[in-house]
Amino acid sequence: MAQRTVRPTTQSPTVVGLDPEVAAALRARLAEVADSAVLHIVEEVPSYAGAWSGRMGEVIRNAVQLALGGFLTLATRQDADAPRAPAIEGAYQLGRGEARSGRTVEALLSAYRIGARASWREMAETAVAAGVDSGQLARFAELVFAYIDELSAASVAGHTDELESSGRVRQRNLERLARALLTGAPADAVNAAAERADWExxxxxxxxxxxxxxxxxxxxxxxxxxxxxxxxxxxxxxxxxxxxxxxxxxxxxxxxxxxxxxxxxxxxxxxxxxxxxxxxxxxxxxxxxxxxxxxxxxxxxxxxxxxxADAESRADLRARVLAPLADLRPSTAEKLTDTLRSWLLHHGRRDAVAEELFVHAQTVRYRVGQLREVYGDRLDDPAFVLDATLALA
CATH class of the missing domain: 3.30.70 (Alpha-Beta Plaits)
Structure with missing residues (x-):
């Protein structure tokens, strides 16, 4: 899938221009601040419980460090057009990774809020201790939250793209699995298709x-x-x-x-x-x-x-069964055909046949007599009875 170009939803014109001494103090605590942010995320967002000790903890920690490093670069610039690309790209890839890990976008945004709060608290303390004045601190805070908005928007885009991409791939695999089942593909090929589709x-x-x-x-x-x-x-x-x-x-x-x-x-x-x-x-x-x-x-x-199942064979069987009636008048042949069918299905019970055909029982007796004249002993032959039952059913 072609990767979506991530455009920040918020472009802040805020310029902080931190003094080099303040920036150096903040950079010295970068790893510590990142660790603290991750610990708060793991503790406060249930779906991140246990993530810190595994590989995902390292991925999150690196993403936080990258984001903080990008922010400090932005905060020390004297213009509003400082490049954001590395941090934005990192946030985008983080979003894709979180989607692959099965975490929701709500959990991801919660992690951003908690991480931003923890990071801001520690960075503000360091900045104040390094001598930042109140006006610069206010601009610093404004930039922090505008920057977080940009990063979270990039991560949401990555999360959405990953779900769309993986969803489309899985859907195609499910469709291929269905087709393999319906076309009689070999069992090993069908099992492989089910595995690719993550279908139990x-x-x-x-x-x-x-x-x-x-x-x-x-x-x-x-x-x-x-x-x-x-x-x-x-x-x-x-x-x-x-x-x-x-x-x-x-x-x-x-x-x-x-x-x-x-x-x-x-x-x-x-x-x-x-x-x-x-x-x-x-x-x-x-x-x-x-x-x-x-x-x-x-x-x-x-x-x-x-x-x-085989309409042609059934038509041939019907024609063969009714062949003895072919020389009779059509109206007579039709009545005897109906009587033969009912007589077979009702096992010769005259009253049941009469009720189904809406005729008198004596009429049934007369017609069965005509059938016996035409078919003779075949009416008592199990093979003929089977053929006639199937042909007239």
Whole structure:
């Protein structure tokens, strides 16, 4: 990422022009003042607790020393245009480092306030002891706080840039991980993608296909680790997107997921081991093609999915099953087809067939007689019964 040019938010025209003797006294205490500032920060800002003893303590101490050194250079100049670049750049890099360490911008600004207060107290005492007059001390104070404003603004910019940069990188890695899962990449490649994305694999994932307009609503109710591929996903209906939701293979978890998606037109695939979520996604896509309205649980439509899996083969099977009716009048063939379907699904229960077809039971008896004349013993053949049930279901 191209580094942002940091421009101080405050450009103070204050000129202090400290006497060389005063500046020398302050420089002699520079390391001591820096240590004191860091100790106050560590003691008073909870997120910095324990930082002083580690590498971060040294980084903060060096940044404080650099800032104080830059300030003294500024305070001893006789013009208002003294260069600030090294200290501003150091503050910017400090902000980026703090973002990488996971500290918030609020904690960073608190550290600046506390560090400035501690540094000012000790520098003011030293300056007064070295003979600074009241007017010069007032300008000294004004310059301190204007300078801190500039440094804190630079650090906030660095913190923001780091979060944006790392956030974009992680988001790209998450998107690549989602695509790897959906395209059936080798397990070692998928595991490597998960590691790059800093994504902890769950036990299982569930694929969800839903309209793009409903994604934001759904994500507010789903696990924060949910993945969303942004590249074109083969087979995805136009205007729809996919989500890969961490889940568990239990009835309770399934109900929880469906409840979270209530009010959407999502199609929810089965829960599968996370590396096998491509299968869940393919089932959700097939079920979305059935054009069922509202929230759809694919587990409730398994038979329809099986029957729709190979439409051409099913059409051929239907034509073969109904071939004996081809020579009858179309109206008769249609009635007998309906009767055959109902008779098969109701296992020959005449009253149930009559109720479904809104005809008299004697009419059912007559039509079944016609079917037996056409099909003969095949109506009692388990193989034919299976073919006919699948063809007419």
């Amino acid at each position: 694999p769950p036990g299982a994932l569930t694929a969800v296909v839903l309209p793009e307009s409903q994604v934001s609503h759904a994500l507010t109710a789903l696990d924060a680790q949910t993945l969303q591929p942004t590249d074109d996903v083969p087979g995805l209906p136009e205007g729809h997107t996919s989500l890969l939701v961490p889940s568990a293979a239990s009835t309770t978890a399934r109900r929880t997921l469906l409840r979270a998606l209530r009010g959407t037109d999502a199609v929810v695939g089965p829960s599968t081991p996370w590396l096998e979520v491509g299968g869940s996604h393919r089932r959700a896509l097939r079920c979305s093609a059935l054009e069922i309205e509202g929230l759809v649980d694919t587990d409730d439509h398994l038979a329809a999915l099986v029957l729709a």
